[in-house]
Amino acid sequence: MKRIAVLGSTGSIGTSCLDVVEAHSDQVSALGMTAHSRWEQLAEQSRQFAPQFVVIADESLRNSIDRSQFQPGTEIDFGPEAVARLAAHPDVDVVVSGIVGAAGLKSSLAALEAGKTVALANKETLVVAGPLVLEAARRNNSQLIPVDSEHSAVFQALQCGKDREVRRVILTASGGPFRTRSAEDLANVTPAMALDHPTWDMGPKITIDSATMMNKALEIIEARWLFDLDADKIDVVVHPQSIVHSMVEFVDGSVMAQLSPPDMRLPIQYALTYPERIDGISPQLDLTTAFNLEFFPPDYDRFPALKLGFEVAQRGGTCGAVLNAANEVAVARFLDGDLTFQEIPQVCREILSAHHFSPTPTLDELTRLDRWAREETKRWKSCSSV
Ligand SMILES: NC(=O)C1=CN([C@@H]2O[C@H](COP(=O)(O)OP(=O)(O)OC[C@H]3O[C@@H](n4cnc5c(N)ncnc54)[C@H](OP(=O)(O)O)[C@@H]3O)[C@@H](O)[C@H]2O)C=CC1
Numbered sequence: 253m254k255r256i257a258v259l260g261s262t263g264s265i266g267t268s269c270l271d272v273v274e275a276h277s278d279q280v281s282a283l284g285m286t287a288h289s290r291w292e293q294l295a296e297q298s299r300q301f302a303p304q305f306v307v308i309a310d311e312s313l314r315n316s317i318d319r320s321q322f323q324p325g326t327e328i329d330f331g332p333e334a335v336a337r338l339a340a341h342p343d344v345d346v347v348v349s350g351i352v353g354a355a356g357l358k359s360s361l362a363a364l365e366a367g368k369t370v371a372l373a374n375k376e377t378l379v380v381a382g383p384l385v386l387e388a389a390r391r392n393n394s395q396l397i398p399v400d401s402e403h404s405a406v407f408q409a410l411q412c413g414k415d416r417e418v419r420r421v422i423l424t425a426s427g428g429p430f431r432t433r434s435a436e437d438l439a440n441v442t443p444a445m446a447l448d449h450p451t452w453d454m455g456p457k458i459t460i461d462s463a464t465m466m467n468k469a470l471e472i473i474e475a476r477w478l479f480d481l482d483a484d485k486i487d488v489v490v491h492p493q494s495i496v497h498s499m500v501e502f503v504d505g506s507v508m509a510q511l512s513p514p515d516m517r518l519p520i521q522y523a524l525t526y527p528e529r530i531d532g533i534s535p536q537l538d539l540t541t542a543f544n545l546e547f548f549p550p551d552y553d554r555f556p557a558l559k560l561g562f563e564v565a566q567r568g569g570t571c572g573a574v575l576n577a578a579n580e581v582a583v584a585r586f587l588d589g590d591l592t593f594q595e596i597p598q599v600c601r602e603i604l605s606a607h608h609f610s611p612t613p614t615l616d617e618l619t620r621l622d623r624w625a626r627e628e629t630k631r632w633k634s635c636s637s638v
Pocket residue numbers: 259260261262263264265266286287288289290291309335349350351352353355373374375376399400401452453454455456457458516
């Protein structure tokens with residue numbers, strides 16, 4: 253029995269992960285679960301899965317939750333330190349890192365420092381602190397298995413050759429809800445329009461990232477660190493159907509791809525059972541009816557976030573932490589109606605250019621810069637009244 257800790261169990265990744273646990277309860281059990289503030293949903297999950305531990309990251313809820321709603325016997329703890337303690341708990345085999353944003357870094361690191369296998373959905377962990385995270389994994393002999401659909405696809409395709417035989421990695425991008433919109437039209441898109449992803453059902457932050465294609469930028473950086481690739485070995489291709497989840501081209505010209513209908517339960521399950529494969533619960537690819545798989549080059553003018561991804565992947569150092577923090581705040585401001593859609597990549601570029609670059613930052617330096625970038629992005633004046 254694999255005992256897992258599901259960090260962010262109330263989110264899109266978390267609930268998909270619990271579907272996998274439910275379907276394979278003979279092989280996987282949830283020893284612990286965490287949420288930020290949706291404690292009632294967490295309480296319901298505790299009644300269904302009877303974990304030993306639950307953690308509510310929002311410390312301020314300590315005295316206001318109704319403890320009687322939780323499964324009797326389940327220990328309830330509060331705050332980010334408690335999330336990190338759960339991630340490092342001796343009885344946990346695999347940590348599913350499904351918290352959104354840089355808030356997921358601390359617990360991903362705690363798990364790796366404790367020698368755990370980390371099923372990594374929280375791409376921000378690598379975007380913010382890639383080299384430090386990989387060094388922690390190396391030092392503690394811990395395994396980092398990608399959950400992000402593209403990186404899971406690359407991870408699977410890489411098993412067809414040797415690292416030195418890789419010519420390039422091709423990340424697919426759905427293109428988001430605005431794939432075919434003109435630049436003029438993009439000026440007027442609303443949060444509701446941006447939250448309507450054509451192929452994936454995900455949390456709000458990544459859904460907006462997908463619409464700006466900042467998600468792909470973050471994924472370029474994630475791939476750069478995870479697979480130790482130079483930025484010029486990473487390409488992006490727009491694939492609106494989200495069936496080919498990414499590809500690896502080897503030096504002989506062979507391209508290996510991983511295909512499946514868009515459903516995160518597959519890469520989550522694979523990360524939990526790797527190196528084994530077991531019966532899946534996500535829909536199968538139906539090849540009995542005709543369908544098209546399309547591929548287009550990305551449009552860097554309409555989606556300038558993409559260029560930021562390549563630049564940051566190339567420069568490394570403090571750039572990932574700054575880009576990520578600026579983007580988190582910019583997305584929140586866009587959702588609040590306080591920034592236009594096109595101002596998201598604009599403010600990110602400006603904050604990135606204004607920061608004091610360091611090539612080999614410590615975790616403390618990254619934390620300080622993260623705070624600085626958030627403050628600057630909050631203060632940044634929107635040019636349009638929205
Ligand atoms: N959704 C998807 O299909 C995919 C997601 N990812 C990545 O996975 C991660 C999670 O995404 P997703 O599931 O969509 O996000 P959601 O917004 O759906 O869920 C986020 C989860 O994190 C918790 N959380 C939020 N803020 C904090 C915090 N400060 N401290 C601790 N916990 C917190 C939330 O708790 P609460 O509910 O209480 O707010 C919730 O459980 C992201 O990094 C995303 O990029 C990658 C590939 C696909």
